[in-house]
């Protein structure tokens with residue numbers, strides 16, 4: 001028996017044999033008591049870790065070690081479900097026979113050691129040595145745990161050493177936990193698109209996951225909250241390079257448990273003797289709050305550590321041209337200049353603000369066909385660009401950043417085999433990864449598009465040349481490079497490419513290298529955007545097309561983390577049975593989420609009711625534009641009273657019914673300037689009256705009083721001074737948007 005207890009609440013104790021469970025409540029009580037007991041009074045076999053408000057107990061059970069408790073010591077709540085999966089699963093492969101073997105934390109080891117931290121502030125070390133499977137005899141799994149007293153967090157790193165040939169590490173699931181989800185007020189945040197929060201009523205089964213980074217898994221954190229007891233768990237991977245990793249979330253009604261896991265494909269996963277070190281740290285942290293509090297934890301880490309976080313000035317992104325930081329509105333154009341020019345000029349005139357347009361079909365090749373051969377542009381394209389940009393319309397043509405058509409000249413294999421194939425991503429059998437979308441060759445067969453490897457000079461050069469040619473030869477102010485922040489990394493096994501095969505951070509690193517060269521060479525007043533919002537490319541782009549933010553249960557977690565670091569634009573505005581309400585809901589949500597509004601078919605101006613609403617939203621955004629690019633998101637204010645909801649088919653799925661509050665709220669703040677904007681938009685057909693209760697101090701306005709200035713599309717309106725604890729009944733007229741500027745009353749602002 002060894003014992004080592006530290007000051008500062010860091011405590012780790014190791015005893016001998018196993019114990020058994022006796023039902024949830026007595027076990028929880030016994031576990032909570034164990035955190036207070038001296039080490040020699042604790043149940044045998046328990047390893048007790050304490051980091052501020054977070055406690056964890058590991059139990060030595062037979063030939064494994066199992067997490068049996070995660071405890072919120074401040075709220076006296078067990079966070080772990082009655083049954084939690086093995087802390088890790090390491091999948092090994094015999095590289096010759098391809099046989100796979102799984103090593104689990106909870107069984108199958110000759111030797112398990114728990115080494116206390118040698119001094120406060122250093123990590124504890126858990127190690128699993130000598131698997132019972134004799135073929136893997138020297139292998140060792142080491143888990144280092146750092147205890148963060150102030151945050152109430154445990155931070156983990158895992159490594160696999162002594163991997164001997166012919167074995168390789170394929171992938172590592174770590175750390176797996178199942179959170180107790182039995183509370184009737186259990187909520188779960190996950191990073192789908194902008195972020196979504198799932199609440200009761202729960203379906204019988206709920207799952208979420210896939211390969212990060214991609215548009216549907218945009219960030220590396222999740223949050224479970226039990227609103228009834230005010231407790232919860234922040235569960236994250238703080239990986240500063242954005243390595244490829246799968247997220248697995250699974251909820252089962254029967255077990256009332258939410259299982260969470262990161263599953264990381266190993267670097268050089270097909271190379272015998274590769275070994276493994278987890279990318280970054282896995283974090284468990286007590287969460288006394290909701291999705292917004294979780295986003296703030298992640299934001300603090302991102303700003304300090306993430307390789308993709310850009311340099312920000314007091315005016316936001318200095319490397320993004322001001323016109324793009326300010327832009328309030330986007331259109332979407334299809335076709336040649338003859339069609340596009342008049343409709344966009346009319347759109348810009350009606351909306352009376354600067355406009356960007358995302359131009360598809362500017363080239364002669366059909367969409368998703370014969371990529372990457374875009375030139376020559378359709379006739380008159382250059383003239384159209386010049387004319388529109390002289391009239392306050394910024395042109396952003398479409399190109400694809402990821403695909404090469406395997407029949408890239410009609411049905412002919414023009415350059416795929418002779419030029420592109422060596423630079424295409426390959427599976428383990430050496431075959432290019434091929435994707436098909438809706439596009440068809442002239443014989444009706446699907447266009448077969450190869451996924452190009454971003455690490456290759458060929459692909460980096462091709463994309464760079466295409467972007468620069470559009471900017472330099474045609475003068476476009478922007479280029480949209482499709483799919484980069486939408487599609488998940490591909491596990492490329494082409495050894496000739498020189499990157500680690502399979503997993504790692506080479507995929508995100510390669511795209512960032514490609515974009516860094518584009519940013520260096522492009523004129524300073526131009527900008528680039530891409531599809532969706534996978535975070536590891538934020539510094540490489542000026543804007544993200546958030547067109548897929550079209551689901552129910554959305555919350556603005558991505559804007560909370562990245563507002564000011566990248567501009568967001570574009571929702572999929574579609575038809576269906578409720579197009580006008582759906583338009584107002586989407587535009588209203590974009591407004592409070594801090595996005596640039598759009599993108600619209602320019603014909604939207606011919607619907608007077610929609611156009612009037614858009615002019616309000618876009619107009620208020622234009623008044624407040626600096627807050628969005630130089631500021632950051634603050635907690636959206638919550639209205640008191642019964643707020644009606646609205647429901648429309650957003651047409652993402654078919655059908656895609658989405659319900660939101662009729663009155664949406666948001667907040668953006670310039671913290672250094674003690675100056676915030678509260679945004680309100682009633683997207684419904686009915687006026688709504690609600691009570692606003694806001695503490696202006698929470699929005700940076702210090703002192704007993706605050707000045708409130710109402711901002712409408714037409715400019716600043718009434719101004720009044722209020723006690724800083726604001727309490728007012730407000731009327732939100734139907735189909736209206738306005739904002740409050742909160743300013744500190746001290747003569748400075």
Ligand SMILES: [Zn+2]
Nearest residue numbers: 453492494497
């Ligand atoms: Zn490759």
